[in-house]
Amino acid sequence: MTTVERWISATRGATGFLTRLPVGYRDEDWDAFRSTPAAFPVVGFVAGALAGVPLLAADSLAPPTVAFGYLLAVYAVMGVHHLDGVADLGDALVVHGDVERRRNVLKDTTTGVGALLSVAVTVATLALGGLGLAGLPVRAAVGVAVGAEVGAKLGMAAMACFGASGYEGIGEWFTSASTPRAFLAPVVVAFPGVALTWPDPVAAVAICGGVAGIGLPWYLANRDLGGISGDIFGAANEVGRIAGVHAGVIAWTLL
Template sequence: MSLAGLRGAVGFLTRFPVGHDETGWEAFTRTPATFPAVGYLVGVLGALVFLVPAPPTITAFLYVLVLYAVTGINHADGVADLGDAAVVHGDPERRREVLKDSSLGVGGTLALVGLLLGLVLAAVPLAGAPIAVAASIVVAAEVGARLGTAVLVCVGTAPHEGLGSQLTGVNGPRSLVAPVLVALPAVVLARPSYVATAAVVAAVAVALALYRWSSAMLGGVNGDVLGATTELGRLGGLLAGVLAWTLWTGDVMGVIAWTLS
């Protein structure tokens, strides 16, 4: 993993002012391993929020606030666009036309509301969990979401020229080995590891589901699909991690009652 590729990934996937230039962008597009690498950075910053001594609902709100302060809203825009495209009747070309429309429709609104609500609901029980559990789930969800994005970059095909084609056109299935290796520490070093495993597996499963859906409905993987994969993969990872923790501890009803109290 080159320093230029990592800098390009941080510049593109976050709001950190590391600069944007053609060299960094080119290195980033050819290094899908930088996707999960950036996931560690975002995950650690998000996990720090759970150290704040505040009520669970406040902590959950701060988590979402920090999340988008660090990553920006470009990926969430992909969720909105896919939400609008999903409710359109027609062929893939018609749905791709909807993706280009800057106005927000009912499908996109519902998708964004569901995304934000899901993030908050997942973060509330984490606020009462041991910090090791919360950190393991948050970091694994970020790494897993970006691993899923890397999967689409390596196996997907873009339906037209654009951001998606710049990433998928220079990578192939063999490029997926490095992202997997980069993501492994998120599981191996987590405590407990089973919550991190659930988060990563769920995030990648979301990516594969979006890959199948976009191939059938849009004709391939474009920039909106990649952005939505990161956002929805994170949500799936968080929910799966929380569910794994509650089921393993055998206190599902206790956690639900505590969350609603």
Template sequence: MVLTLAALRGALGFCSRVPVGRADADWEAFRRTPAALPAVGYAIGALVALPVAAATLLPVRIPSLTVGVAFAAWAYLITGITHLDGVADLGDAAVVHGDADRRREVLKDSALGVGGTVALALTVVALAAAGTAIAEVVHLYPVSVIVLVIVAEVGAKAATAALVCVGEAAHEGLGSALTEVSGPRSLLGVALVALPAALLGPTVVRFGGGTLVAGALTGAAGVAALAFAWANARLGGISGDVLGATNELARVVGLHAGVIAWTLS
């Protein structure tokens, strides 16, 4: 595994609205390097954590719910809403009656149905709720909270990269463009890049954290496993929508799992 600058630019352009990685060479380098996804997760996570970090610097205490809403809005401003389209499409496909072919037809339909609407609403609300939960303790444990946001982002990107490595595309498209050039061997590179995030657990113990890192990464891994199983059973394989939805859901679940593990520790 070689993490080139071109691959990192391509991954950053794919995962965020940062104006880099638009060149064909960057895209080609990125799609051949799944480990670039968790690698850029560190930078994206740090950017996403800015509203929470800023809340600790203001001279007045901002209501936690306000910080939570700002956190969600800022996260989508940084990462864009392209991957949310995957959540909407999978929500529609999940409630449709029929076989895998029928569900894949729904994925290609640009119309938003009830299933997609509910899935979108739950995902956005859940992200705002996670921001609210961490805002309530950010003044007490600012370092741990910022670490949680970064680790959840790395975990989400690693979960998506894992599907790229082990999944097979259901049809031609973004999913096949990413999965056809990678294989299970690429998982080692993904794990190595995500390892520093896992090692942050012992580091933040003295700042009031600890189990939050394990919780966030376990939550993201759980989403990847469920997405992989569901996609193969219901869609016949991985697609771009599955990858996008995995990224969004793994972030949300990782944040909530980290907070829960932290609370119970």
């Protein structure tokens, strides 16, 4: 497989894993993706642009309507499977016990109060962020939405390159396939995102916020679960997006 073919395969695998877009990826695409962390921000640009389409109506429709459209678009493009990571993490964190006990709850299919609360807060916070986007000029709103998605995916690439997993599963598949040196490529891919709202820096702030947002689930995973799992990647995707959106909206308000 040539370098170009590998990039195409990795991007197809990333798109199939991170979104609901019908790309029809194959097993070799998954293998290429997990060893090519730069594919994370590539999908961030595409998915963020598609999710930001309802924001194009920010100047003509009521802000709550635009915000609702953005919320629907996010989960239509990205799917709700990443919220499962938020739910599982929420349940694991409210359980008393050692790391092994929390891991067992993380894998349990039963939905508890921690899952319900964490998912409700996640969706509500994203909706409120969408309401903030609806009050921005169209270019800024779309730029922040794309920047937040790119930042979240860049943060996931950082987890893959610098994180560690203490047990088998999707988390281990990513962290074992990448090294810290591999993080340079995702940064290079994500960097053009800072120009989305140039000269206003709100898109750059949204990217930075998205990266910073993944720090919370990453920290909790290392503290309470013994390392990163597939659920943590899913939770990081959701939390990073929210942090990026709110960071961009705050930056526009203050600048």
